Amino acid sequence: MSSQSSIPWYDDFVGVAYRYYDLRMNVVPLFTDRKEAASLWHNTIHPWVDPSIKIRFLETDEKYWFIMGSDSQKPDTNLSFFKELPKSENYERFKKGHDGEAYLRLGVYAKKSLDDVKKDAICDCSHEAQDHDEGDGDVCLFNKCDCKKFSSFQVNLLKKKKIITDIKFLEEKDVKDDPLVWNCINVNKFSK
Ligand SMILES: [Zn+2]
Ligand SMILES: [Zn+2]
Secondary structure (H helix, E strand, O other): OOOHHHOOEEOOOOEEEEEEEOOEEEEEEEEOOHHHHHHHHHHHHOOEOHHHOEEEEEEEOOEEEEEEEOOEOOHHHOOEEEEEEEOOHHHHHHHHHOOOOEEEOOEEEEEEOHHHOOOOOEOOOOOEHHHEOOOOOOOEOOOOOOOOOOOEEEEEEOOOOEEEOEEEEEEHHHHHHOHHHHHHHHHHOOOO
């Protein structure tokens, strides 16, 4: 029915977050620009038919490919999404805990500097903002920590959501059996 091969691939997003929220796990492709995320939702994801949304995770050693696509009520603006990402704790938690269902929402990812946060905000080095010295290039003063500059990020979830019920974790040997993944790998893996 759908001609998957003619749908353009899109990878211009920064990553994917996995969050427990509203009783279900959420899969959250992350953008740095709120307007871009909102227009992508409006033009591409909103016209998706929920039961036809597919999310695939193709695992390769320490990394995985996030692959997502769907039939659309507006085929002209349809896109399929992919991103090669390092496996993370949150990814593993999602893999174990999703139970066959998830919400899809988009998120806006904002980097925070020491000036933007409260004293108890946590740095990527795991220590609080107040452990970083504003007078000395934001270095972490915690014993033995080699963090040179406070940095953390915040994810704001956009409200709109879709329910995904077609979620699969695949290995490389399974690629040929899944048209969406097969197309993604053929188009994107060897082109970079
Ligand atoms: Zn730090
Ligand atoms: Zn530190």
